[in-house]
């Protein structure tokens with residue numbers, strides 16, 4: 001991603017596609033739960049069902065190649081990391097952080113804004129060390145490169161209004177899951193299937209090495 005690893009673009013989807021996604025996600029808001037183990041404060045979240053229209057539309061080859069073209073990464077594909085619906089209401093915020101690398105090489109994260117009546121801004125540090133910020137409009141995307149080489153960014157506290165986003169993860173074709181992948185996926189509410197998946201993956205690798213208790217406790221989801 002150019003500009004120090006952040007790119008902000010408005011009018012990302014066609015109006016028809018965007019409205020279809022927004023309509024479906026509005027029906028899901030009742031299922032959102034307070035996020036646990038997150039850098040974000042008072043944010044609500046929900047993993048999008050892989051069979052949903054929203055998931056099919058966004059975690060697609062078409063969207064992946066558009067993100068690749070925008071960021072200058074040669075090729076990107078939809079990841080198997082859950083797509084999440086997230087909502088910031090009054091009092092919600094997210095402190096300065098870099099997104100943990102869930103894959104090696106690090107993924108590109110996409111924040112698609114669905115609704116925004118909130119007074120918060122997403123701020124980031126640019127390549128030159130200066131700061132930039134955006135009030136993210138509905139149907140905008142913020143593209144963020146993860147990992148230590150990625151940009152530091154935050155969301156300022158909401159005083160009034162609400163902001164709803166979808167967070168998506170794309171990676172390069174040859175990317176491998178990192179230890180953080182399992183730590184993050186296991187912090188989702190009711191992630192029993194993921195726990196089983198982690199155990200299986202560990203067995204396949206023939207040992208630990210995906211982060212013990214201590215590293216898991218130290219980590220906070222972004």
Ligand SMILES: O=C(O)CCC(=O)C(=O)O
Pocket residue numbers: 094099111122136142153154155165167222
């Ligand atoms: O809501 C945003 O604009 C950014 C969210 C973010 O940085 C994150 O969830 O890691």
Ligand SMILES: [Fe+2]
Pocket residue numbers: 097098099144153222
């Ligand atoms: Fe982030």
